[in-house]
Amino acid sequence: MLEINNVSKIFPGQRKGLFGHTEGFKALDDVSLRVRKGKSFGLVGESGSGKTTLTRCILRLETLTSGNILYEGADIGKLTSTEMRRLRARLQIVFQDPYASLDPRMTIHDIIAEPLVIHRDIVPMTARQRTERVLELLLQVGLREEHLFRYPHEFSGGQRQRIGIARALAAKPEFLILDEPTSALDVSVQADVLNLLHRLQEELGLTYFFISHDLGVIRYICDEVAVIYRGKLVESGPVEDIFERPANEYTRMLLDAMPDPDPDRSPFRQKVSA
Amino acid sequence: MTLLEIKNLNLSMRSFEGETQILHGIDLTVERGQIWGMVGETGSGKSLTGLSVSRLIPPATGRYLAGSIAFEGRDVLKASEKDMRTLRGRKIGMIFQDPTTNLNPVFRIGTQLVDVALHAGHADPTVLGLEPGASSRDLKKAAKRVSVEMLDKVGIPKAADRIHDYPHQFSGGMKQRVLIAMAMIGKPDLLIADEPTTALDVSVQAQILKLIHELVAERNIGVLMITHNLGVVAQICSHVAVMYRGRILESGPVTDVLKRPSHVYTQALLNSIPTAHTRRGELRGLGGVMPEVQ
Numbered sequence: 288m289l290e291i292n293n294v295s296k297i298f299p300g301q302r303k304g305l306f307g308h309t310e311g312f313k314a315l316d317d318v319s320l321r322v323r324k325g326k327s328f329g330l331v332g333e334s335g336s337g338k339t340t341l342t343r344c345i346l347r348l349e350t351l352t353s354g355n356i357l358y359e360g361a362d363i364g365k366l367t368s369t370e371m372r373r374l375r376a377r378l379q380i381v382f383q384d385p386y387a388s389l390d391p392r393m394t395i396h397d398i399i400a401e402p403l404v405i406h407r408d409i410v411p412m413t414a415r416q417r418t419e420r421v422l423e424l425l426l427q428v429g430l431r432e433e434h435l436f437r438y439p440h441e442f443s444g445g446q447r448q449r450i451g452i453a454r455a456l457a458a459k460p461e462f463l464i465l466d467e468p469t470s471a472l473d474v475s476v477q478a479d480v481l482n483l484l485h486r487l488q489e490e491l492g493l494t495y496f497f498i499s500h501d502l503g504v505i506r507y508i509c510d511e512v513a514v515i516y517r518g519k520l521v522e523s524g525p526v527e528d529i530f531e532r533p534a535n536e537y538t539r540m541l542l543d544a545m546p547d548p549d550p551d552r553s554p555f556r557q558k559v560s561a
Numbered sequence: 562m563t564l565l566e567i568k569n570l571n572l573s574m575r576s577f578e579g580e581t582q583i584l585h586g587i588d589l590t591v592e593r594g595q596i597w598g599m600v601g602e603t604g605s606g607k608s609l610t611g612l613s614v615s616r617l618i619p620p621a622t623g624r625y626l627a628g629s630i631a632f633e634g635r636d637v638l639k640a641s642e643k644d645m646r647t648l649r650g651r652k653i654g655m656i657f658q659d660p661t662t663n664l665n666p667v668f669r670i671g672t673q674l675v676d677v678a679l680h681a682g683h684a685d686p687t688v689l690g691l692e693p694g695a696s697s698r699d700l701k702k703a704a705k706r707v708s709v710e711m712l713d714k715v716g717i718p719k720a721a722d723r724i725h726d727y728p729h730q731f732s733g734g735m736k737q738r739v740l741i742a743m744a745m746i747g748k749p750d751l752l753i754a755d756e757p758t759t760a761l762d763v764s765v766q767a768q769i770l771k772l773i774h775e776l777v778a779e780r781n782i783g784v785l786m787i788t789h790n791l792g793v794v795a796q797i798c799s800h801v802a803v804m805y806r807g808r809i810l811e812s813g814p815v816t817d818v819l820k821r822p823s824h825v826y827t828q829a830l831l832n833s834i835p836t837a838h839t840r841r842g843e844l845r846g847l848g849g850v851m852p853e854v855q
Contacts, residue, residue, distance in 0.1 A: 333762040334733065444603070473602045473789050478833035478844040500762050503835035507844060544767035546792030548834050550816045553796040555774050 288494055289322040289345070289462065294354035296340055296518075314340040316518040317354070322511075324461075327488065327495040329509030329526070331502060331541065337518040338498045342464050345496070346380065347371055358462075376406040379455035383467040385447035389439040395450055396421050396435045402457040410458055424453040427490075429483060445476035449483065456487070464496045469504060481508055502545050506530055514538050562634055564783040565591040565614065565751055570628035572609060572618070582626070583609055585807045591751065596777055596784040598794035598815070600830065601804030607787045610804075611753045613638075614785065615653045616645055632751065651681050651688075654744030658756035660736035664728040670739055671708060671724035674746065678704035681747035688748050711742040715772060734765035741772060748780070755787045770797045791834055795819055803827045 295316055300309035314337045322328040332338045343349045345356055347363055356363045358374065366374065379402070382388040389398055399421045403410055412420065422432060428449040439447060448468060455463055465484070469477040485508060488495060499505050505512055506526055513523035514537065522535045533539045547553075572584040584606050591597050599607040612618050614630055616637055630637040632648065640648070649655075657663050665673060682689040682700045689695075689703035712720035715738040728736060737757060744752060754773065758766040774797055777784055786798060794801050795815060802812035803826065810824045822828045835844055 333764060474791070475602050475830060475833045478835070481835065482844055501835075502763070507835040541764060544763040545836075546763070546766070546770075546790060546796045547836055548791045548795045548819060548831055550795045550819050555771075555797055 288324040288359060289320075289496070290357040291318060291320040291322075291341075291345075292355050292357070294318045294341070294344060294356060295352045296337075296344060296349060297352045314518050315344070318515070318518070318520050319354075320513055320520070320523065322494060322496060324494055325488075325492055326511060327497055327509040329497045329499065329505040329512040330515060331499060331505055331512060332515040333500060335517075336515050338500075338515060339466060340518075341515075342380065342466055342496070342498060345464065346375065346378065372406075373409060376402070376409045376458040377460050378462045378464070379458065379460040380464040380466060381448070381451050381455045381468045384471050385444050385451055386471070388451055389447055391439055394436045394438060395425070395430075395442075398439070398450060399424055399454045399457055402454060406458045420457065421453075424456055427456070427487070428453045429479075443476075444472050445480060448472060448480055452480075452483070452487070456491070460493070462494045462496065464498075466498045467500070468497075470499065470501065477504070484508060502530075502541060514541070563590055563631070564593050564633060565589070565785070566629075566631040567610070567614070568629050568631070570610070570613065570630065571626035572606075572613060573624050573626055574609075574618075575622045575624070580624075583807050584613075586628070587807075587809055589802055589809065589812065591783040591785055593750070593781050593783050594777065595800055596773070596786060596798045598798035598801040599785065599787045599804055600789060600791055600794055600801060602789060604806075605804040606807040607789075607804050608755055611655075611755050611785060611787045614751070614753055615649050615655055616640070617649075617655075647684050650677055650744075650749075651684055651747040652750050654747060654749035654752045656737075656740050656744050656752070656754040656757045658759050660733055660740055660760065661728075663740055664736055666728050668727075669724070670712075670726055670728060670731070671705070674708035674712065674724070674739070674743055675701075675704045677743050678707050678746050688746075707746060708742075711746050712739070715739070715742045715745075716768070717742075734761055734768065737761060737765075737769055738772070741769070741776075745776060750782055752776070752782055752784045753787070754784060756789070757786070758793060759788070759790070766793070773797065791819065791830055792836075803830070 296314045297311040298314055300311045303309050318341065330338050340349060344351055351364055396418065400417045403412055403417050403420060422435065425434060430446065430449055442450065469480050472480060481504065487493060497505065497509055509526050511524065512526050512529050514521040516537050522529060522538050529538060530542065533542060567587055567589040570584050570587040571582065573580050573582040587610055599610065601607045609618065614637065625638055632653065678689060679700060682704055686693055686695045686700065689700065689707050691699055691703050709720050709724055712724060717723050717735060717738055731739065758769050761769065770793065773784065776782065788794060798815050800813065801815050801818050803810045803824065805826050810826050811818055818827060822831065833844060
């Protein structure tokens with residue numbers, strides 16, 4: 288469904304003199320990935336490894352330095368702006384920070400209805416139909432009708448993230464980019480949001496491109512996973528393979544660093560008892 | 562002597578919507594060499610318990626209804642502000658969650674470290690390795706030396722050079738190390754770490770946890786570690802207290818509580834963590850119920 292071929296992205300360096308630049312920063316270095324329809328693809332990496340840059344490239348919010356990205360065969364970099372706008376209706380994103388990604392001066396209704404207004408040429412709706420669609424979405428993500436005309440500050444982090452998901456689903460996309468959707472949430476709330484995402488995928492047949500630095504979350508939600516380190520693809524494959532038999536040293540280190548809630552697995556305690 | 566003893570702590574906070582009781586009778590005892598984990602969801606009162614120990618709750622909004630916090634036998638809640646200033650940063654070190662907002666962006670790392678070292682040194686020159694009554698010139702010199710030593714100790718490479726850098730030149734993990742250095746400079750007996758690794762990557766988190774663990778082993782200090790991550794608790798803590806809506810539901814040695822949780826809530830928290838072995842659909846969330854405002 289989504290093909291990423293040898294993508295590199297170099298951010299230009301600082302200006303030096305009149306015409307010169309210092310050496311640029313290689314945010315992505317020859318990355319190639321395939322995302323299959325109806326599956327969840329996970330992207331793991333530390334902060335600064337280029338995860339978010341890659342999603343920005345997929346949405347064409349950044350131009351590529353080299354390589355190309357194909358969405359169902361069409362090169363995203365070669366689309367006209369009208370075509371790109373149409374594509375963005377099918378390709379939506381949920382952001383990391385539920386506190387910063389909702390406009391505090393808009394009601395929940397207006398926030399969720401906004402994509403429907405922007406993409407009114409693709410999903411033509413009257414105002415009443417829009418409200419009905421928003422209500423349907425609210426119920427779908429586990430919120431209630433009375434929340435419709437409230438403001439974001441009246442909601443908890445988990446509820447806000449649900450609103451963000453409802454907004455992303457408004458224009459009936461087929462592909463959802465989830466940029467660390469649960470990292471700002473408590474573990475207890477995170478579990479609910481993950482289960483919601485899982486249920487939505489089954490109901491709506493969505494394809495997920497899931498970004499996280501939490502390997503437990505990736506393992507839980509994804510079918511395939513790619514590990515990225517300093518802009519380079521380290522390893523990719525089915526989730527079981529990567530988790531059970533990591534081939535790469537870096538992947539193994541990441542897996543070891545994952546805090547396990549079983550006290551017997553603590554590296555510190557083993558040292559003490561030994 | 563017991564390092565920290567919190568007894569029946571009751572705290573209420575005022576807001577525009579009225580007064581709400583936040584803590585309902587917290588009891589907790591931290592001995593030297595112990596790492597206590599306080600786990601709970603957002604709003605359960607774990608941070609406010611931590612802040613209470615160094616009495617950083619603003620007096621205008623916070624009111625203690627009952628209880629005492631004894632630090633080495635002295636009641637912190639009854640101490641004068643002057644006494645508290647000798648405790649904070651000196652006997653009680655604190656690390657906060659967000660390393661980016663806790664360093665002043667317009668001062669060099671060194672300046673900020675030396676500030677703390679001087680504050681501790683003025684109160685007690687022996688902290689900087691000087692005789693009591695040392696001259697302020699010696700103090701300044703020693704403060705600088707100790708700052709570099711501490712930075713080196715928390716694993717910042719080329720500490721003597723990096724001390725002239727500004728916070729923005731450091732990564733998140735390095736800033737957190739600077740904050741740990743800052744908290745440790747006064748050689749505290751008690752370290753309060755409020756979500757010290759929440760803003761960091763797992764790999765960096767592992768390094769920071771290792772650092773805290775080493776400090777405890779080396780100096781025999783007590784640590785109160787506030788976190789919502791049971792994985793972190795299982796890794797590093799010797800004891801754990803599970804908080805829910807301002808109450809401690811259960812507490813005790815980590816292996817007892819996490820292996821055989823006696824409370825359904827602890828079990829529920831454990832079930833909500835995705836691990837390497839969790840199958841799809843097995844996770845159970847808690848719905849994120851917040852304490853009600855009366």
